[in-house]
Every structure is written in C-alpha cells, then in structure tokens.
Amino acid sequence: MKRLRGFASDNNASVHPLVMDAITSVNVGHAIAYGGDPITEEAEKLFKTIFGNETHSIFVYNGTGANVISIQALAQSFNSVICAHTAHINVDECGAPEKLSGCKLLPIDTCDGKITVDQIKKHMHGFGFEHHAQPKVVSITQATELGTIYTPEEIREIANYVHSKGLYLHMDGARLANAAASLNCSLADISIKAGVDVLSFGGTKNGLMFGEAIVFANAELAENVKYIRKQSTQLHSKMRFVAAQFIALLKGNLCIENARHANLMALKLANSIKGIAEIQLTQKVESNGLFVILPREHIQALQNEFFFYMWDENRGEVRWMTAFDTTEDDIEAFVKVLKEIINS
C-alpha cells in the first residue's frame, strides 16, 4: 500500500484549498464562454500587474499546449528551435512541437539542464541558406527539468545574444514560481523583465487543478495567438474556472508560498540524506527536485512504498519531486524508510 503522498511529480499533488475555494466560488449562474467573462478579464488585468502593462496573457489547458502555441506564435514551419536536450519540449511532449509547428528542434547537450550563449552560438549559422531550417527561437526552462535555475543575469545575457541575432527567447516556466522563490525574485524579474519574449507560465504543478498561461512581452507577439490557441485545441469554454484559479494563485502570495514550501521540502530532504554513502546527488538542489543515484536494489524497495520515477535507467538515477502539499512528516517518513532499506 502506497503512501498518500509520494515524490513522483508535483503534478501528482492535490489542488490547493484556496484554489479549490476560488473554483467553487465562481460557480454561480452563466458566464460568457471562451474568456469573454469578467473573471477572465480580472485575471488578465492581474497578469498585467505582475508581468507589466505592455504584456498580453492568455490561458490554456496544459504545459505542452502552452509551449507549442508559443512556438507557433514565434516561428514558421521552416524555422528551428534551440533548446536543452533535456527540455520538456524535446523529450516529454511526444513530438507535439514538431507536429504542430513543423519546426525542427535543435537540442543542446547539457549536464545541468541549462544552456549557455556559447552553446547557442554553435547553431548560429546557415542564415539565408535555404537547405537549413532557419533558427528563430531559443527556448530555456526555468526552473530546468533538472531542478537548476538561471539567474536573472544569465537570462539577460542569453536574451541579449538571442535578440542580437534576430531570434526570440521563449521560456518554459512550468516551475517558474519555484525559481522565483529560490532566487527571491519576482516572477517577472526572471522572465519577461529579463528579456523573455514569450513565457509558458505553469499553474498545474503549483497547486492548480488545470490551467497554464502564456505571457507575451507585447501585444504584437500575440497578434494571432487566439486563432493558434483554438486551432491547437487549447481553448477552454468555461474559462472562468481557469481564470479564478490563477487569481487565487496570484492575487495574494500563494504562488510564491507554494513554491517556497516545495523548495524547502526538497532542501530538507537533501539535508536529511547528506552523508549517506550509498546516495549521490547529481544536481544542485535549487528548486523542488532531487536527482539521485542510489543502488538499484534499493530503488525498487523504496518504490514499493512511495511513488517516484526512474530518471535515467542507464545510470540508476531517480528523481524525487516535492510539492506545495509535501509535509515535513512525508520527508521524515521517506527518509526513515530509505535508511531502513539501505541499512537492511
């Protein structure tokens, strides 16, 4: 029998009670569908408050949807998109970016999920050469799929370089809040204000039931996005229920609080296993995930009690994710079982 809460993913978590309250509270009467309602209008205004008045935001169902719509808004099918080899768009979306945008993805090998200007530079050739998919978008993930984080300076450096070459910078911010909490920055400081052109802003991994946002640095970039969203099957009819969730997340400080708590639990877990010789952390713990190599016989034993995923079968690396609802008790129970297994 598995525990109530595991470490598989932050999208295994529940819906935050305040978010659930917001959902039920807007369930009154009729509202114009597809975003023409006052709650969606309020949410859109709130996004302007947070990301800047010149930004334009829309809501979609999920992260894959946010990412493929972002790419379509920025690129044509003969373009290419540069990203980390580990990027969600490259390995976790079953080829949705290629299918929906027609673009080629150019993955960059990384150790920590982060890419650098020097690595991007290697793809800056073939402009004007028709045989070559034309580079148009660089996509970075914040926090990365390996739990690491770009500083505002690092993002700015990439943005400046990318813009100097006539490309756009996209950020997959499925866990942007975790990065912001970790850096003690605002959401905008490490995305739009650092030079990001289009941001996929995650909600589901941070306490929502469903719903992600796409934030465009300006309205021009969003010119055709309503058609792209609809044609990409990502337009929800009863939009007030997405908008209300984002309002609950962003109106107070819930977004950062949730993320900070998840980060803290990850740190607590990291501290708790420090010194266990059989366990090797493979990445810095900068947000809400641990990447860990441990003996294979222990992995299976631990998975009998807690949900979590193998990350790299070849080297016996697993991923432990914390969430807004992970408790100190969860961590202690987990570490207790882990130690028992290792010492048995």
Place this chain on the structure above:
Amino acid sequence: MKRLRGFASDNNASVHPLVMDAITSVNVGHAIAYGGDPITEEAEKLFKTIFGNETHSIFVYNGTGANVISIQALAQSFNSVICAHTAHINVDECGAPEKLSGCKLLPIDTCDGKITVDQIKKHMHGFGFEHHAQPKVVSITQATELGTIYTPEEIREIANYVHSKGLYLHMDGARLANAAASLNCSLADISIKAGVDVLSFGGTKNGLMFGEAIVFANAELAENVKYIRKQSTQLHSKMRFVAAQFIALLKGNLCIENARHANLMALKLANSIKGIAEIQLTQKVESNGLFVILPREHIQALQNEFFFYMWDENRGEVRWMTAFDTTEDDIEAFVKVLKEIINS
C-alpha cells in the same frame, strides 16, 4: 445589466453541484498523474458498463480535442472526412481537423444538420485514384448543431453503408445526452450500439467543468490513441479531476436528467412563443436549442437583456440554447421581455 443566466450556449452554464462535489471529494493526497490513478480506472470501467465491455475510452480536455484525436485515430493524412456543412469540425474548430490530421473535409449541404446515405454516396468515388483524397471517415453529430436528432435506425443505416464501403463512422456527441433523453434511448443505443466506431462524448455542455471522453468501439481502433492524445496536447496530468466528474455524471442518472431538463426547457420556450407572428422557428425542437428568425430590431433589444448569439446574419436567425441549469423562471422572464419588445 444582463441576467444571471442567458441562452447563449450550454457551455455558458455553471458546473452541476454534484459534479463540483465529486471534484472536491477526490482532492485528497497525491494520485499518479496522466490517468494511472484509481479514480480514472473506475471511470474507465464505468464507461465499459455503459458503452460495452469491448469498448475503450479515454479522457481529453474539450470537444475539438476529442474530434481531432478521433479523426487521427481513424484516418491518415491522405484521407478525407465527410460531414455536414454545419458540423462543428467544419465550422467551429478553426481548421484544427485539417491541421492536426492533414485530412480534407468534404462538407455536405444540409437543411437540418443531418446527412443521409444518398448524400454520402456522392462522395464514394475516386477510390484508388491517387489524385483524390481517399474517403475514410464519415462524421455525424448527435444531437446536431441545429438541435435535430438522428434516430437509432438512421444511424444504423449510415453505419451499415459506411462500413460496406470500408469507411469508419465517427460521431460528435457533444450533446449525445440530449439526444438520448429526447429519444428515450440509452447513450450506447444511439452511438456505439448503432454502429458508431468512435464517439466524441461530451461532458462540458452537460454540467462538467471541463472534460470530454472518446469512446472507441474496440481496443484495436484505440491502438495508438494514447500517443495521439499526448501529441495533440490533450493529455491532462491531474486526471482524477476529469474522471471524478464523469463518474458523477454517469454513475447515477445525472447525465440524462441534466439533458432531459435542458430539453424540457427548450420545449417550454418553444411552446411559449407559439403563435407569435413575428417569430419563425427554422428547425424542429428535438433537443436543447431553438433556431429562430425574428425582426432584426427586436434581436438587439433582446440581447441587451439576455446573452444569445446570432446564428445566421444573412437571414436574421438567432440561436437560443437551454442548459441543465435553465429554470422555468428564466424561460418566463425571457418570454416576457420578448413579448414586451415585440409589442412595444
């Protein structure tokens, strides 16, 4: 100031309280994402009970998603899809079917939203001729976009013909429950059991917050659908919240009750306006919508008080939709205002 409830669309309605209860009741602890949880398993079993043990069902976000995934499961890009000119896939999905499946749509002109075997026959040529997109799917809507309904016999006749030609029959059942309530049939009787191969089964228009299902007549047809769903951006992570809604809808009789009520309200409205000379019904009222021509000066006046949409600008035709939460008072208030406008 608009009224709380209008007649714009059944997707302007709220979430049914029992559905909302189901949502909040599953918000406990963690659950495996993407459908690996016990609630989704329960919902899948429930669908087998309803549609047949040999069927296979999956959950997606919305109707456009259900339709384009269905087409991709049945056809390759060099195929064509035959449907009514008024079909949602043809006029309300911003070209999503063409973009995601690559298929050509072959629209058939209809007066009442229903297509016939004779009309389908006209497209049964060019097989084996490589210049011609090869017909592979016929798609019908139940209830149709014009509120009319196919009888089980009509569906069976189309299915038999379609299968005799080596094609598949798809049903867009965004309002299947309204058709079932109207015909006093089961959901299965007027879809899978009448010969439908793949069914888009609607939830959002019948009291859900979000979520539609795709029902495959057998597992073979669903062979690759999990990849298609993911690549089409329609895979939800916190799947339990979709599954729980469908369980609430289908476990008792809520699905049919909701639909029956909406149908009744449409009938009540139709009866209330009978005899008003300025108003002409253009379609039979068989489900939960009225299609009505009335003087243009009255339309605007009425829209000042109630939400509803122009259907055909050219001939001054509007659509009035009822929903599970439309009340008798709503109908009476609407008719009262309508009569005042006409008589003023």
Place this chain on the structure above:
Amino acid sequence: MKRLRGFASDNNASVHPLVMDAITSVNVGHAIAYGGDPITEEAEKLFKTIFGNETHSIFVYNGTGANVISIQALAQSFNSVICAHTAHINVDECGAPEKLSGCKLLPIDTCDGKITVDQIKKHMHGFGFEHHAQPKVVSITQATELGTIYTPEEIREIANYVHSKGLYLHMDGARLANAAASLNCSLADISIKAGVDVLSFGGTKNGLMFGEAIVFANAELAENVKYIRKQSTQLHSKMRFVAAQFIALLKGNLCIENARHANLMALKLANSIKGIAEIQLTQKVESNGLFVILPREHIQALQNEFFFYMWDENRGEVRWMTAFDTTEDDIEAFVKVLKEIINS
C-alpha cells in the same frame, strides 16, 4: 492498340522540340545547383520582362507544388482558402494543400468552374471570431478546370473585392497560356496586371518536360518562399534544366503559339461534332478542352481506340483535351471513329 496521341490530357503530350533543344543545349559542364547559375538568372529576368519588373519568380517541379507553396506564402494554418469546388487544389491534389498549409479549403459550387464576387461574399464572415478559420486567400483557375476563361475585367473585379477585404488573390495558371491565347491578351494582362497576387504559372501542360513557375506580384510576398519551396520538397538541384525550358517557352512566342494551336484543335473538334444528336457539350469551348455527355456504350468503344478520361461518372460526362502536338489528322481520325461508333 491505342493511337499515338489521345485526348486524355495535355500532360500526356510530348516535349516540344524547341524545349528539348534548349535542354540539350545547356547540358555543358558544371553549373551551380539550386538556381545559382546564369541560365536561371536569365530566366528570372525574362519573367520580369513578361510579368513586370516588381515581380519575383521562382521555379518548382509541378503544379501541385506551385499551388501549395503559393498558399503557404500567403496564409497561415488558421486561415482558409476560397476556391471553386472544381479547383485542382480542391479535387486533384490528394489533400496536399490541407496537409502542407494546414489551411481549410472552402469550396464554392459552380457550373462552369468560375467563381463570382457574390459567391465569395458568402464566406466573408467570422473575421476575428477565433472558432472560424480566417479567410485569407481566394484562388481562381485560369483557364478553369472546365475549360472556361475569366476575362481581365472579371479578374480585376474579383481582385478588387478580395483586396478590399484584406485577402489575397491566387491564380492557378496551369493553363494560363491557353487563356491568354483565347483572349488575345498577354500572360500578365490576365494575371498579375489584373490584380493577382501570386500566380502558379504552368509549363508542363504546354510543352515542357517538367517545371512550373510561381510569380509573386512583389518581392515582399516572396519573402520566405525559398524556405517554403525547400521544405515543401520542390527545390530542384540542376535548375538550369528547368530554366532553359522556360526560356525556350517564353523568349519567342512559343508559349502562346502552343496554346493557340491546342485551342484551335479543340475548336475544330467542337465544330466537327456539332449537329451530332447523341453528343451534348456541357461547357463553352474557350480553351483546349471539351466536356461532353454521350451515351455510355459509345464511351467505352471510343476509349478502346483513344485515351481520354471519364469526367463525371454519374452523368456520363467525358473530357477531351487537346495539346500543342495534337494534329488536324488526330482530330479527323477521332471524329471518324466517333461517328462510326455512333452510327454502328
């Protein structure tokens, strides 16, 4: 045993001897591939002479390629393309336009292959409505697939209307030369100069071995076309062999002469069968094709001796095409056999 030359299609014809001479004459030494050679440069200049200095032309393999590249240059995937139901893009390209552009095609029923402003108007709605594929291109065929012809005035009227709505006008000019010869106009007068934005200009049906051109009214419209051409698999490496053919066709008057001869042969055939009661012409003979209803028993007998195609199985309508290499003897032989069959 079939005759040397039939009436199946102008693409069953041979390569004109002057075109073949041009091909062999450029087969000397090496030339930069993909159009960087002096022969292609010369051809491009020739196109400017003919269609206007502000135009920009590229070469592709075939008509389907020219059409789908044109659409991609003018529209995005959420757009729609309005055309005659009989248009090559709608019925003879196996869904290539939908697959490669993602666009929806909106076919208009026509009796003679020509569409009118009034018919286009019916599709001029839903602008800004995200559920609706946004109209962006009107595509007309000159001469039409039914052998009829738009006058310069008719084209101008369509172009003016189309432009007033913010759309583009595409012309499928697979048989543009036949139209020009028939109207005694220049190629430009009935295309670019009449308001066409992008023209698919046919070569293969008028004596070339392979090769079509796309003429853009200005360089801006052609901005990304070299990438679109490559990604659509339509970029030929040994381009000099396409360019040389077009030079042979266009430098003298061969293009018009070939077309005029084909048209003349069609007229001769039409005149020869006038008065035969069993034969009914269904279209005006304005270019190089006849559309004819005749008793089914005669069709098969005639097909035993000459190649030609059934056009409409339902009403027993066949198509007889003439080509630049059809001779008076061919016509006479054909008519002789035809009369023998009818009188037997």
Place this chain on the structure above:
Amino acid sequence: MKRLRGFASDNNASVHPLVMDAITSVNVGHAIAYGGDPITEEAEKLFKTIFGNETHSIFVYNGTGANVISIQALAQSFNSVICAHTAHINVDECGAPEKLSGCKLLPIDTCDGKITVDQIKKHMHGFGFEHHAQPKVVSITQATELGTIYTPEEIREIANYVHSKGLYLHMDGARLANAAASLNCSLADISIKAGVDVLSFGGTKNGLMFGEAIVFANAELAENVKYIRKQSTQLHSKMRFVAAQFIALLKGNLCIENARHANLMALKLANSIKGIAEIQLTQKVESNGLFVILPREHIQALQNEFFFYMWDENRGEVRWMTAFDTTEDDIEAFVKVLKEIINS
C-alpha cells in the same frame, strides 16, 4: 572567370549523354501520365531485376522528396527517426521531414557520418511511454554525407538490431552507386539485401537530369505510398521522362561506371595532395568526396577559380566533390592552382 567544372557538388554536374539520349528517344507521341505508360512499366520491372522480385519501386523528383515519403510510409507523426547528426534529412532539408511526417528526428553525433548499434541503443527506451516520441525508423546514409561507407556486414548488423526492436531501417542512398562501386558490391547487396526496408535511391547526383527512386523491400510497406507521393507534391505527370533516365542508368552498367569514375577522380585528387603539409584530410576517401582543412587564406583564393563549398566554417574545413564528368585534366588543373596558391 570560373572553370567549366568545379568541385562543389555532384549535382552541379551535367546530364550524362546516354541519359540525355534516353530522354530524347522517348519524346514520341503521347503517353499516359503519372506512370501508367509502358516506359515506366519497363523501369519498374528493371528495378525488380536489380533489387529483387518482391520489391516495389516508385519514382519521385528529388532526394528530399524520396526521404520524406519514405519516412511517412514507415512512421506515424508520434514516432521518431534516429539518424546521424550529419544526415541529409537532419541538416539539408529545411525541416521537411518534421513538417511532412510530424516525426521527431533524433540525431546521433558521429565523427565519420556513420552510426553504430551501440549509439542506436541509447535511444531504445521510452517504448509505450506516451510522453516520448516512439522510435520507429533508423535512417542511415550510404555513402554518408562525409564520403564514408557502410560495409554490407555493418548494414546487416544494424538491420538485425533495428528489426529486433520492431523498428524499420531506411537508407538514404543518394550516392548508393558510389558506395557500391567502392565496395565492388551490387546496389542490392548494400541496401535491400542487407536488410534495408526502404531505400531512397539517387539518380540526380549520378548523371540524371532529375529523378530519384524509392525502393520498398516488399509491397506491403508501399501500401499507401502512391497517395503519400501525391500528397507530398512528388508525383510527376510526364513520368516516361524519369523512367527513361533510370533505364539508361541501370540497363547497362552506367550507374556503376559513373560512380566508379567519380570515386577514382576523388582518389586521384587525394593522392595528388598527399604530402602537402598545409592540407589535412579529415575523412577517409571511400567514395567521391574529400573533406579537407586548409588555411583560410588559401580557401578564398582557390574559390576564385573553382566552385566548392565551405563544410565547417568553424574549423576551416571544405568539401571537394567529384562527379561522373570530372576529368583527369580537371584534377590536374585544380591541384596545380592549389599548389600555386599554397606556395605563393
């Protein structure tokens, strides 16, 4: 003033005189279009003689077309295609494979353009995991884009492994003849008979004007290819002119002779520059290309007299290709100028 023949690419070469003769010799009368003519039938039979009776071959325009049609025949959009990073499908087709097939390409880094079973193995994971594009095709190039060659044993080993995993093996044989000539094998021995499922067989780089073939190991694999070819814009109307070229190439020994000569010229060039300290060969010379690093100041000087391309700007590497029409005089002239430049 550049020389008549350069070293830019084998597709800068002319058309072989025997191929041109074949073209002109079939230019008689009419022939059924799209491959229904006796010359195409003859060519298809000839392909069966060469590649095996159970194979099925079709003709297309160019190599990009052959490759993207092959991928579409073998894979669905949720699949991935594993290939060398240097593969033509990965770097020289402007994203056509992604756009037309929707598949993800998984490039493998290689030093010599060849991939190994061990490298393929690293991508053999995620089967059944819907977030992951499902591996379905491995594509190798013979001879590779770097001029190297797979032995029959190497191909067989890859084929066996690929088939054991339920994948297909595609070969891009744009220069298959050069590989066959180099290995002294038949065309079939190093492709279909070594386990290749679908072969893109090149003609244009070996003396044709235009035209490539796709050879399917069996008819089942080719089941839908005629529709795919048409929808991918690769169906030529006057097919006899493609078929005649392939007959000329394959009926005698012209295919191998042309390739052998080109290979010999490459070897001669390699031998002529041996011992020049400023020049470093980066790849084995196994077919008709040399990859060479030389001082940048010399590159420009040499390019003033001969066409050839920079291969890798970063490390100052150029590519020198020979062709069937490269003469010993061309080599000597080139080496003479090269030495003068180096010694000046």
